[in-house]
Amino acid sequence: MRYVRLLGMLALLLGWACTAQAQEPLPQPKGPVLLIVSGRLQQANVGTEAQFDREMLEALGQTSIATVSVTSAAKQLFEGIPLRRILERVGGNGTSIRASALNDYKITIPVDDLKYEPIVAMRVDGQMLKVRDKGPLWVVYPRDSYDALQTPVYDARWIWQLNRLHVE
Amino acid sequence: MKLNINNHKAGLVTLVALAVLALSLTFAVVRLFDIDRDLRTEDTHANLWMISQAQFEAALAAESLARYAAGEEFSNVEQAPPFRLSILVSRMAVLLEGSQADVIRKVGLLGDMKAAYLMLTLAEPLVERRMTPEEATGLRMQVRELSSILRDAANEVMLINRTDVASKRAMYLQVVLESLVFLLGIVLSAAFLLVKLFRGVQEASQAKQLLRQEQELSDLVINNVSNQGIVLFDEKLECLLWNPGMENLLSVSPGDAIGRRMQDLDPLFSKPDMVRSLNLAVEGTSTVFEDETTGDATQERCLEINCFPVSMAERKLGIAFLRDVTEQWLARKQAERQNFDLEIKVLQRTAALRQAERRLIAAIESAAEGFAAFDWTGRLLFANEQIWAAAPVALWCWEEMSLPIFLRCFAMCEGADHRLLVAQPPFEEIEVDVLIKKDVWAHLSVTKADGATIFVRLTDISAYKQVATALQSALERERETTNAYRNFVSMVSHQFRTPLAILDSSAQRILRRSADLSPEELTTRIQKIRNAGSRLTRLVESVLNAAKLDAGRIELNPEPCDLVHLVVDLGERQSELNAHSTIRFDVPESPVPVYCDPTLIEQVFINLLSNALKYSGEDPVVEIKVWTEGARAFCSVRDWGIGIPGDELPKIFDRFYRARTASGIAGTGIGLNFAQRIMHMHGGEIQVESYEAEGSLFTFDLPLSNVDQAQQAA
Numbered sequence: 001m002r003y004v005r006l007l008g009m010l011a012l013l014l015g016w017a018c019t020a021q022a023q024e025p026l027p028q029p030k031g032p033v034l035l036i037v038s039g040r041l042q043q044a045n046v047g048t049e050a051q052f053d054r055e056m057l058e059a060l061g062q063t064s065i066a067t068v069s070v071t072s073a074a075k076q077l078f079e080g081i082p083l084r085r086i087l088e089r090v091g092g093n094g095t096s097i098r099a100s101a102l103n104d105y106k107i108t109i110p111v112d113d114l115k116y117e118p119i120v121a122m123r124v125d126g127q128m129l130k131v132r133d134k135g136p137l138w139v140v141y142p143r144d145s146y147d148a149l150q151t152p153v154y155d156a157r158w159i160w161q162l163n164r165l166h167v168e
Numbered sequence: 169m170k171l172n173i174n175n176h177k178a179g180l181v182t183l184v185a186l187a188v189l190a191l192s193l194t195f196a197v198v199r200l201f202d203i204d205r206d207l208r209t210e211d212t213h214a215n216l217w218m219i220s221q222a223q224f225e226a227a228l229a230a231e232s233l234a235r236y237a238a239g240e241e242f243s244n245v246e247q248a249p250p251f252r253l254s255i256l257v258s259r260m261a262v263l264l265e266g267s268q269a270d271v272i273r274k275v276g277l278l279g280d281m282k283a284a285y286l287m288l289t290l291a292e293p294l295v296e297r298r299m300t301p302e303e304a305t306g307l308r309m310q311v312r313e314l315s316s317i318l319r320d321a322a323n324e325v326m327l328i329n330r331t332d333v334a335s336k337r338a339m340y341l342q343v344v345l346e347s348l349v350f351l352l353g354i355v356l357s358a359a360f361l362l363v364k365l366f367r368g369v370q371e372a373s374q375a376k377q378l379l380r381q382e383q384e385l386s387d388l389v390i391n392n393v394s395n396q397g398i399v400l401f402d403e404k405l406e407c408l409l410w411n412p413g414m415e416n417l418l419s420v421s422p423g424d425a426i427g428r429r430m431q432d433l434d435p436l437f438s439k440p441d442m443v444r445s446l447n448l449a450v451e452g453t454s455t456v457f458e459d460e461t462t463g464d465a466t467q468e469r470c471l472e473i474n475c476f477p478v479s480m481a482e483r484k485l486g487i488a489f490l491r492d493v494t495e496q497w498l499a500r501k502q503a504e505r506q507n508f509d510l511e512i513k514v515l516q517r518t519a520a521l522r523q524a525e526r527r528l529i530a531a532i533e534s535a536a537e538g539f540a541a542f543d544w545t546g547r548l549l550f551a552n553e554q555i556w557a558a559a560p561v562a563l564w565c566w567e568e569m570s571l572p573i574f575l576r577c578f579a580m581c582e583g584a585d586h587r588l589l590v591a592q593p594p595f596e597e598i599e600v601d602v603l604i605k606k607d608v609w610a611h612l613s614v615t616k617a618d619g620a621t622i623f624v625r626l627t628d629i630s631a632y633k634q635v636a637t638a639l640q641s642a643l644e645r646e647r648e649t650t651n652a653y654r655n656f657v658s659m660v661s662h663q664f665r666t667p668l669a670i671l672d673s674s675a676q677r678i679l680r681r682s683a684d685l686s687p688e689e690l691t692t693r694i695q696k697i698r699n700a701g702s703r704l705t706r707l708v709e710s711v712l713n714a715a716k717l718d719a720g721r722i723e724l725n726p727e728p729c730d731l732v733h734l735v736v737d738l739g740e741r742q743s744e745l746n747a748h749s750t751i752r753f754d755v756p757e758s759p760v761p762v763y764c765d766p767t768l769i770e771q772v773f774i775n776l777l778s779n780a781l782k783y784s785g786e787d788p789v790v791e792i793k794v795w796t797e798g799a800r801a802f803c804s805v806r807d808w809g810i811g812i813p814g815d816e817l818p819k820i821f822d823r824f825y826r827a828r829t830a831s832g833i834a835g836t837g838i839g840l841n842f843a844q845r846i847m848h849m850h851g852g853e854i855q856v857e858s859y860e861a862e863g864s865l866f867t868f869d870l871p872l873s874n875v876d877q878a879q880q881a882a
Contacts (some may be wrong), residue, residue, distance in 0.1 A: 071266050099717055131254035133261060
């Protein structure tokens with residue numbers, strides 16, 4: 001079963017790689033840059049990097065996850081952009097993503113994790129995230145939906161105050 | 169049974185081993201999960217890291233504030249106080265929520281942290297605005313202070329971690345040890361199970377081999393048993409096995425038989441009895457029966473068929489054994505026929521015997537004499553009514569009658585002897601006459617026939633006994649008569665000879681000396697002759713009297729008379745005749761009237777008186793006494809003479825009997841007898857009382873006359 005899923009994943013990745021060619025070029029960020037994607041990309045807008053302001057990120061389409069988290073025993077509604085969508089948009093082509101936070105906290109997220117469909121949350125319970133409350137971007141896994149995610153390994157990938165993704 | 173218990177034990181042990189295995193596995197897994205959970209929840213390093221991150225951010229914020237207070241312009245937004253403060257606030261928030269807050273509370277710095285957080289939150293709008301350098305400096309001092317609080321917190325958390333780690337290590341060690349124990353349990357039980365499995369497999373293969381050997385053996389037996397047919401069949405009565413013996417019996421080869429319904433193989437299997445037995449065998453019941461095929465003599469056949477249930481490979485099957493028993497069957501039939509003939513003969517003979525027995529019993533029952541039969545132990549076999557009715561039996565035999573008891577019944581009868589009392593097996597033959605009741609005599613005879621049966625006969629012999637008694641008495645009378653005759657002859661020869669001799673001698677004297685005789689002498693002689701003559705006359709008279717009495721020719725002519733007068737008159741006359749005698753009278757003055765024949769009573773009295781005088785020697789003294797007593801008169805004659813011996817007293821009234829003391833004294837022996845008989849005719853009796861050499865007392869009695877009685881009564 002797992003192999004079937006893995007094969008499906010590879011097929012998706014291939015498909016995505018093909019479609020990425022057809023993506024239109026990234027526009028220049030107009031507001032404050034919230035996220036910088038670097039590494040093995042096919043699309044860039046500032047040098048070799050792809051920089052996103054809030055508007056650009058919101059343009060990628062939003063989704064939501066309702067789950068409890070390490071920091072909150074109560075279920076919270078996280079709204080944001082699927083990580084997969086961001087990588088598709090920049091034509092990210094790697095096996096892992098190195099994510100950094102404003103305080104230079106770094107964690108490696110395997111591309112394989114995209115099967116859980118993590119998001120880059122911008123709002124919690126309808127409130128826009130600010131730097132003082134783990135914002136503006138926060139990687140969120142659908143922790144309640146998968147038992148496998150309820151481990152310290154995955155909890156550590158809930159990186160908050162995210163500002164950089166490096167595709168390797 | 170023992171095997172079963174062993175099986176149960178083995179099963180139990182296996183179960184226990186399985187349970188140990190399962191429990192060990194469960195506990196080991198549970199412990200491992202415990203550790204997993206522990207590892208997952210207790211993220212103490214993360215706490216320390218978060219505190220250090222917050223401290224680092226506090227330091228950065230303090231530095232940024234210091235630079236702002238010094239008036240420095242920030243080219244990078246990320247180095248400006250608002251950004252750093254926001255970061256610091258976010259880090260502080262992390263410390264104050266979830267498990268981090270618990271840790272902070274544990275080290276007792278939660279209040280300080282919260283105050284610091286509040287301070288920072290309040291400072292945020294101030295920092296967003298343009299704040300004065302002084303304000304920045306003040307804020308910096310507070311942030312520095314927060315930094316030192318965070319450092320203290322880190323120290324405390326680190327210390328707590330150390331103790332936690334120590335206890336956890338101990339706990340993990342324990343878990344490891346426990347797991348080792350569980351592992352040992354798992355290994356042991358698994359090893360045991362493996363051994364069991366191995367042995368089970370080994371046993372199974374051995375059993376299979378044994379089974380195969382048994383199968384081979386039974387095949388060998390079945391196929392080589394040629395004198396017995398063996399067929400194995402299932403519930404549809406289809407043939408599964410058909411041995412050569414069956415082929416010999418029914419001429420169907422095994423190849424043709426196997427797999428086919430048995431009814432199709434031979435009509436034998438279609439018979440209702442056979443079908444029922446086969447079905448019973450399949451259902452689990454054994455049956456045995458014989459099947460007889462009758463026809464002409466050459467086709468007669470008898471098969472013995474045994475059907476048994478067989479359970480093979482969890483299937484209920486039946487097996488039938490067929491054996492040709494024609495020879496035995498024919499022999500048995502022959503024997504049965506002979507038996508039947510014999511039985512008929514026995515019945516006929518028995519009936520004849522019964523009839524004979526009934527006749528015999530009827531004959532015995534109708535016989536006048538009692539008859540009983542006993543076996544050699546004395547047990548009663550048969551007794552007829554006459555036996556049961558015999559007086560001693562009817563009286564005494566109320567218990568079960570055996571020969572000893574029967575004989576003992578007769579032991580108290582007159583004529584019985586001790587043999588009847590001591591009779592025991594083996595019994596002796598007995599012949600005895602017994603008086604079984606008044607006037608009934610019986611002859612009891614016990615005889616043994618062919619040494620086993622004992623017959624008892626009880627014959628009524630009363631008639632014979634009576635005749636015998638009569639004969640006996642007649643004989644005695646005859647003897648008496650002979651005796652009397654002999655006495656009479658001797659008496660006559662003696663008593664008659666004396667006077668005759670006197671007569672003869674006197675006559676001779678007179679004849680010889682007739683011339684010489686003086687007249688006195690002649691007178692004397694003649695007187696002697698007369699005396700002798702009168703004596704002879706008396707003798708003849710007394711003999712005649714006795715004869716008359718015997719012939720019943722003496723008649724009694726009673727009349728009233730005076731006894732005193734009679735006695736005194738006769739006594740005085742006697743006294744005159746006998747000069748030497750002394751006769752004394754003791755009589756009443758008044759007359760004693762009695763009712764009698766005076767002539768006969770005179771003879772009685774004279775007899776008694778003359779006897780008294782005769783047997784009293786030279787000078788006899790006689791006393792005569794008369795008295796009355798009641799309605800009777802008594803008269804006694806007493807002498808003091810020679811007396812009568814005591815032993816002869818009862819006999820003195822016998823005719824011709826004379827006491828030995830009387831020898832030498834003339835007498836016929838008739839007188840007393842005659843007197844007594846006369847007294848008996850008068851209803852009285854002569855009593856005698858006498859002692860030898862002392863004298864005698866004779867007393868007779870007579871009834872007083874009625875007239876006198878009337879007078880006395882008046």
